[in-house]
Amino acid sequence: xxxxxxxxxxxxxxxxxxxxxxxxxxxxxxxxxxxxxxxxxxxxxxxxxxxxxxxxxxxxxxxxxxxxxxxxxxxxxxxxxxxxxxxxxxxxxxxxxxxxxxxxxxxxxxxxxxxxxxxxxxxxxxxxxxxxxxxxxxxxxxxxxxxxxxxxxxxxxxxxxxxxxxxxxxxxxxxxxxxxxxxxxxxxxxxxxxxxxxxxxxxxxxxxxxxxxxxxxxxxxxxxxxxxxxxxxxxxxxxxxxxxxxxxxxxxxxxxxxxxxxxxxxxxxxxxxxxxxxxxxxxxxxxxxxxxxxxxxxxxxxxxxxxxxxxxxxxxxxxxxxxxxxxxxxxxxxxxxxxx
Numbered sequence: 453x454x455x456x457x458x459x460x461x462x463x464x465x466x467x468x469x470x471x472x473x474x475x476x477x478x479x480x481x482x483x484x485x486x487x488x489x490x491x492x493x494x495x496x497x498x499x500x501x502x503x504x505x506x507x508x509x510x511x512x513x514x515x516x517x518x519x520x521x522x523x524x525x526x527x528x529x530x531x532x533x534x535x536x537x538x539x540x541x542x543x544x545x546x547x548x549x550x551x552x553x554x555x556x557x558x559x560x561x562x563x564x565x566x567x568x569x570x571x572x573x574x575x576x577x578x579x580x581x582x583x584x585x586x587x588x589x590x591x592x593x594x595x596x597x598x599x600x601x602x603x604x605x606x607x608x609x610x611x612x613x614x615x616x617x618x619x620x621x622x623x624x625x626x627x628x629x630x631x632x633x634x635x636x637x638x639x640x641x642x643x644x645x646x647x648x649x650x651x652x653x654x655x656x657x658x659x660x661x662x663x664x665x666x667x668x669x670x671x672x673x674x675x676x677x678x679x680x681x682x683x684x685x686x687x688x689x690x691x692x693x694x695x696x697x698x699x700x701x702x703x704x705x706x707x708x709x710x711x712x713x714x715x716x717x718x719x720x721x722x723x724x725x726x727x728x729x730x731x732x733x734x735x736x737x738x739x740x741x742x743x744x745x746x747x748x749x750x751x752x753x754x755x756x757x758x759x760x761x762x763x764x765x766x767x768x769x770x771x772x773x774x775x776x777x778x779x780x781x782x783x784x785x786x787x788x789x790x791x792x
Contacts, residue, residue: 453641453662454496455634458536463634463646467605469598470628474538477519481537484515488540492631493522494533496661501570503527508540529716541628543620547595548572548579550615551606553637559583560606562599564591568618595619598627610640638662638680641693642673657696657708664689666784667712667720669705671696671729679723682777688785691717698728705737709748719749721784723777726756735762739769751784753777 461471475485476494493505500506505527507518522535548568554561562582567575582590584603591599606614613635620628641647641660658673666688670676673695680690692715694708712720724734731754738752753774754762766773774780 453636453638453647453660455636456494456496456533457492457632458494458534459646460632460634461536461629463605463609464629464632467601469601469605470626471632472539472541472628472630474536476534477523477537478534480516480520480523484512485537486539487512487515489515490538490540491518491522492536492538493525493527494536495527495530496663497528497530500527505532541620541630542623543618543630544623544625545621546618547620548615548617549595549602549619550613550617550633551602551611553606553612557583560603562587562591564595566592568620572617594621594625594627609634609646610637610644611635612637635663638684638690638693642677657694657700657704659695659708659711660693661715662690662692664691665717665719667691667694667717669694669696669708669712669720669722669724671698671700671724671726671734675723675725679721679777679781682781683721683785686781686785688781691715696724696729696734700729701733702737702740705734706741709737709741709745713745713748718747719784719787720751721781722750722752722754723780724752724754724756726754726758726762729756730758731756731762732758732765735765738771739765742769742771749784749787751780753780 458476464471488510491507491509493500495505507522509515509518519535523532546568548565550563552561552563563579565572565575565579567578580590587596602614611634613633615633616629618630620630622628636644666683668676668679668690670679676693676695683690692712696704696708709720724731734754738750742750763773
């Protein structure tokens with residue numbers, strides 16, 4: 453799960469890493485707190501700066517117009533969560549550093565370069581790879597001093613990636629993290645309460661956007677997590693966590709499906725075990741959505757309360773369904789591979 457920059461920087465600050473003074477804007481601001489500033493679109497895609505998602509403001513007269521520009525500008529098809537307004541830091545030198553979970557080595561790997569910044573991809577030969585047991589002489593002492601803080605953050609927040617690019621030295625020799633990329637282990641979402649930053653509270657269900665291409669909907673956190681795990685085990689990548697909750701009805705089902713469609717997800721698994729949730733309500737929502745969105749591939753398994761009525765509704769409307777979860781997920785993953 454990718455983490456927004458503004459949340460990542462809050463976590464860095466909490467763990468003693470210096471970040472520029474900043475504040476988040478979600479609608480046109482009424483005041484300027486400081487100048488000059490960097491305006492940064494809060495999206496989860498890479499290459500944000502080269503795509504026009506980072507703007508610089510030196511004059512008060514251009515502040516509001518540039519904030520508004522970014523608030524309504526999609527970056528690589530993604531609408532911004534908001535705009536981070538960040539105090540500009542005078543830069544003397546840029547570094548690159550990242551901590552990555554290496555599952556094969558069962559260790560945290562450190563990647564470091566003295567040539568950080570947006571052109572790091574052109575300086576791959578400058579990146580050294582090491583770990584916490586083999587730091588001596590490989591990383592400057594000043595940067596080595598912050599590594600224990602980064603490792604503590606990495607472990608306690610169940611991260612799989614923590615990338616600072618650039619990590620800069622200002623004119624006073626102080627280190628600041630100017631940008632941060634964080635990925636949270638999907639399997640640890642349940643125990644990380646700070647993830648509520650990403651739960652869309654305006655919905656009547658629990659939703660977290662992830663990084664894959666297969667949509668997942670269920671009614672209960674347990675069955676949603678089990679479905680996500682099964683998708684991963686069969687070689688797929690979950691695009692989201694979406695728990696309809698107990699008692700979900702037709703309208704909520706349609707709203708959930710439309711949300712995933714809005715993120716460009718065109719293959720969606722619905723794994724429903726009806727207790728207080730009535731399967732026929734879910735089925736009615738599926739039919740209405742499918743009639744308006746024939747291009748979206750739905751993979752549905754509905755068991756429990758009013759199961760037979762639900763299957764009848766789907767059959768009458770030429771919508772297939774599955775009795776076996778493994779077969780359903782296998783088909784969804786296979787179709788993604790075929791289309792890739």
